[in-house]
Amino acid sequence: MSLFTHVLACLLGMGSWVSINGLFVELPLIVTQIPEGWYLPSYLSILIQLANLGPLFVTLMHRFRPGVLNETAVIYVIISLGTVASFLLAFFWKETLLVAGVPRSIALLILTFFLSTVDCTSSVTFLPFMMRLKPQYLATYFVGEGISGLLPALVALIQGVGLVQCNNSTKMMNDSGLVSISYELQAYYQPANFSAEVFFFFLSAMMLVCLGAFVLLNYHPAVAQERTNSRYPNVVVKKDDVTQRNQTEQRPMIKHSDIMAKSSFGTGTYSWIQVLYIFFILAWVNGLTNSVLPSVQSYSCLPYGIIAYHLSATMAAVSNPLACLIAMFFPIRSLVLLGVLAVIGTGVAVYIMGMAVLSPCPLLVNNSAGTVLIVGAWVMFILTLSYVKVLIGVILRDEGHSALVWCGAVVQLGSLIGAVTMFPLVSFYNFFISGNPCSTDCA
Structure with a gap:
C-alpha cells in the first residue's frame, strides 16, 4: 500500500x-x-x-x-x-x-x-x-x-x-445589621x-x-x-445486468426464500435484521459520542477540578484516532463483538451521565480516585465506541457505495436525536448543575 x-x-x-x-x-x-x-x-x-x-x-x-x-x-x-x-x-x-x-x-x-x-x-x-x-x-x-x-x-x-486561575474573593453579607465577611475561591479565565x-x-x-x-x-x-x-x-451497473448476473450465479441448491432474506444493497451478505442491527448500533453510538455525552462533559468533570476536565477532554481526543489505528490493524468484523463493545461503552456512558446528574457533588468528589475514574471513563468511552464506529464503516464499505451513503445518513440521524434529546434538558430544564472548578466543597 x-x-x-x-x-x-x-x-x-x-x-x-x-x-x-x-x-x-x-x-x-x-x-x-x-x-x-x-x-x-x-x-x-x-x-x-x-x-x-x-x-x-x-x-x-x-x-x-x-x-x-x-x-x-x-x-x-x-x-x-x-x-x-x-x-x-x-x-x-x-x-x-x-x-x-x-x-x-x-x-x-x-x-x-x-x-x-x-x-x-x-x-x-x-x-x-x-x-x-x-x-x-x-x-x-x-x-x-x-x-x-x-x-x-x-x-x-x-x-x-x-x-482557569483560582483567586481568593471576599464576600460581605449584611444580616440584621451584622456584617460578616467570607472568603471563597473564584475562577478567572487566563488571557x-x-x-x-x-x-x-x-x-x-x-x-x-x-x-x-x-x-x-x-x-x-x-x-x-x-x-x-x-x-x-x-x-453504475444497470439493473438488467445485475439480474442477469444473479441468474447466472444461482445454483439449484439455493432456495428462493434464502435469497429474499438478504438485504438488497451491496453483496447481500447480511439479512435485513442484521442490517437494522448494524444501523441501530451506529445511530446509538454516534448519538452518545457526538451529542449526548459531549453536552454534559463539563458537568461530569469540573466538580473534580479543572485538571480533571482538561485531562478528560485531551485524553478523549487522543483516544479517537488511537481506536482508529487499532481498528486498522485488528479489523474484527464480528456482529457479536459490535454488540458487546456497544454495551460496554454504553455502561461507561451511564457512569459518566450519573456523575453529571450528581454534579456538583458526584461520587468521590474530594478523592483522587474520583478524578482517575472520571478521566478513565472518558478514555474508555471514546476508545470503545470509536472502535465500533470504524468497524461498522469497514463492514459497510464491503457492501458498496450505497451502504456508505446510508452510513453517513445514520450517523447524522443518531447525532440529531441525541442533540434534540439533550438540548431541553441542559438549556431549559436546568437538569444539570455546573460544578465550580475552584471549589469542591460538598459539605
Whole structure:
C-alpha cells in the first residue's frame, strides 16, 4: 500500500469535522466577547441540526436520482465553502447587529451554519468517495476524522483556552445589621497566548490542506494505482445486468426464500435484521459520542477540578484516532463483538451521565480516585465506541457505495436525536448543575 495515499486519506478525514470541533474548543475565549455569552453553545447545537438539510438532500438524491449528483463536485464545493467560512470568521466573529433592539452576533451564527453544513454533509460524501480506494484506506480516513477533534484541541491547549486561575474573593453579607465577611475561591479565565483570529486562520489552513489532499486523491498518478477500479470509479451497473448476473450465479441448491432474506444493497451478505442491527448500533453510538455525552462533559468533570476536565477532554481526543489505528490493524468484523463493545461503552456512558446528574457533588468528589475514574471513563468511552464506529464503516464499505451513503445518513440521524434529546434538558430544564472548578466543597 502507498504511504502517500494513506497520508492523503488521513488529511481528507481530518477536514471532515475540524471546523466545528475547533469552534467548540474555542468557546471559552469567544463567549466572553459576544452578547450571547454562554448561551452560544445552545445556539450552535440548533444550527448544527438545521445543517442536516445538507446530508438529507444528498441522501435523497442518491435514493431517488442515483447517478445524477456529482459526488466529486459536491466535495469540492463543501471543502471550499468550509475554507472560506473559516477564513471569514477571523474577521467577523465579533461583529454584531441590532435585532429587535438587541445586539446579536449574526455574522458568527451565519458562518457557523455554513461550517455545520460542510461538516454534516461530509458524512454522506467523504465516506462514499473512499469506495474508490482499496478497503485498507478507510481505516486511515477514520484516523484523520479522529485527528479532526484532536488537532484543534491540542492547538487550543497551546493557546491556553479555558485555563482557569483560582483567586481568593471576599464576600460581605449584611444580616440584621451584622456584617460578616467570607472568603471563597473564584475562577478567572487566563488571557490566551494568541487570539481567536489566529486560531480561525489555523482552521482555514487545515481546510485548505484538506482541499489539496482531495485534489491529489483525484489526480495524482500514485493514487490511481490504489483505486479499486481506476478506469471506472463512478460506474453504475444497470439493473438488467445485475439480474442477469444473479441468474447466472444461482445454483439449484439455493432456495428462493434464502435469497429474499438478504438485504438488497451491496453483496447481500447480511439479512435485513442484521442490517437494522448494524444501523441501530451506529445511530446509538454516534448519538452518545457526538451529542449526548459531549453536552454534559463539563458537568461530569469540573466538580473534580479543572485538571480533571482538561485531562478528560485531551485524553478523549487522543483516544479517537488511537481506536482508529487499532481498528486498522485488528479489523474484527464480528456482529457479536459490535454488540458487546456497544454495551460496554454504553455502561461507561451511564457512569459518566450519573456523575453529571450528581454534579456538583458526584461520587468521590474530594478523592483522587474520583478524578482517575472520571478521566478513565472518558478514555474508555471514546476508545470503545470509536472502535465500533470504524468497524461498522469497514463492514459497510464491503457492501458498496450505497451502504456508505446510508452510513453517513445514520450517523447524522443518531447525532440529531441525541442533540434534540439533550438540548431541553441542559438549556431549559436546568437538569444539570455546573460544578465550580475552584471549589469542591460538598459539605
